[in-house]
Amino acid sequence: MSGQIKTANRGYDIIGDIHGCAHTLIHLLEQMGYRKVNGIYEHPRRQAIFIGDIIDRGPRIREALHLVRDMVDHGSARIVMGNHEYNALGYCTRARPGSGKQWLREHNARHDRLIRETLDQFEHYPHEWNEFLEWFYTIPLFIEEEGFRVVHACWDGELIEKFKHAQGGACIDEDFLHASSAIESFAGQVMDTLLRGTDLRLPEGVKITGKDGYVREFFRTKFWAEDPQTYADVVFQPDPLPPEVARMELSDDERRQLISYPLSEPPVFVGHYWMDSSPAPLKPNVACIDYSAVKYGKLVAYRMDGERTLCKDKFVWVDVDRPEQPDYPTSEDSVAR
Structure with a gap:
């Protein structure tokens, strides 16, 4: 059966951001009935779908990628x-001559910090x-099955259709990467919307400082809000808006x-x-x-079996506990739930 896991009614287990928490991922897979066969985890009747962000921040990035x-x-x-x-x-990609920069993604203090654990490991x-960087090009931006959809941050149907027409599929190539800078x-709008989500600019003069210390003039928004009236109706991020800003009414512009995702559309996972x-x-x-696994939250999966209405009882997870020794922050301990 190795490599030939096929059934008429296969289920799917959609797994959240791993960020190098390889041990926790193993616990979650085993909790869901995946077992190693010839060194590779598989399930006789189900297929895992990873939502992206395997790398950065965590203690076992290399192991998670493999x-x-x-x-x-x-x-x-x-x-x-x-x-x-x-x-x-x-x-890790050099900019083309004449672009005025050395790398497509600037090597500044914030970007250096975000990728440091990955490059160190x-x-x-x-x-x-280098092989994994080449492999990243083979990863699609989205998955669209008959009964559900998967994308890292935001499903923008119009943008996705334009992308499929332009690229002939769901993957980017090096030319698209360069264009997206x-x-x-x-290209920039595709990558920013699908992989980072939608946002709105804060009112003139208003800034918010996130828990990561980064000062923002924009805030992340829901792509599924129904008839929103105020900023509070659309904000979707860990850092709250100031109360006086949250109460402000949205302008027509x-x-x-904002993007809408109607109830008539298939279930989508982000x-x-x-x-x-x-x-x-x-x-x-x-x-x-x-659910913030690398920040000692939960590594979560949703066990999808073709339902049109998503159910709270279909979520499963592993809680990630803080390490016993606070001076060793890359320890990873997890408890199955």
């Missing part, structure tokens, strides 16, 4: 690209890292910028957003499965 790529190559899993895989491609395996370009509550659907056909 585990995930082996499963994908074997057919026991699929994957969509996360913004961290996309960022890594840009960070591959320091003695440069050939492997200009955020105002079509701001409403036009990651990316650092949720910290009890896992549950955001609406009957929208679920976020990123």
Whole structure:
């Protein structure tokens, strides 16, 4: 059966952002009935789908990448690209002559910090890292099955259709990567929207400082809000808006910028957003499965079996506990739930 996991009624297990938490991923897979066969995790009746962001931040990035790529190559899993895989491609790709910059993604203090753990853990395996960078090009930006959809941050149907027409599929190539470094370009809008989500500019003079210390003039928004009236109706991020800003009414122009995802559309799964509550659907056909595993939250999966209305009881997870020794922050301990 190795490599030939096929049934008429296969189920899917959609797994949230891993960020190098390889041991926790193993616990979650085993909790869901996946077992190693010839060194690769597989399930006799189900397929895992990874939501992206396998790399950066966590203690076992190299191990997580090998585990995930082996499963994908074997057919026991699929994957969509996360913004961290996309960022890594840009960070490690030289800009073309005449562009005025050395790298597609600038090597500044913030970008250096975000990718540091990944590059450190591959320091003695440069050939492997280069192979993974090439593999990232084979990862689709989205998956569209008959009964559900998967994308890292935001499903923008119109943008996706234009992308499929332009690219002839769901993957980017090096030309598209280079084009996407200009955020105002079509390529830039595709990567920013699908992999980072939608946002709105804060009112003039208003800025918010996130828990990561980064000062922002924009805030992340829902792509599924129904008839929103105020900023509070559309904000979707860990850092709250100031109360006086949250109460402000959306302008007509701001409403036009928002994307809607009607209840008539198939269920869609996203990651990316650092949720910290009890896992549950955001609406009957929208679920976020990123519950901040690398920040000692939960590594979450949704067990999809063709239902049109998503159910809270279909979420499963592993809680990630803080290490006993606070001076060793890359320890990873997890408890199955």
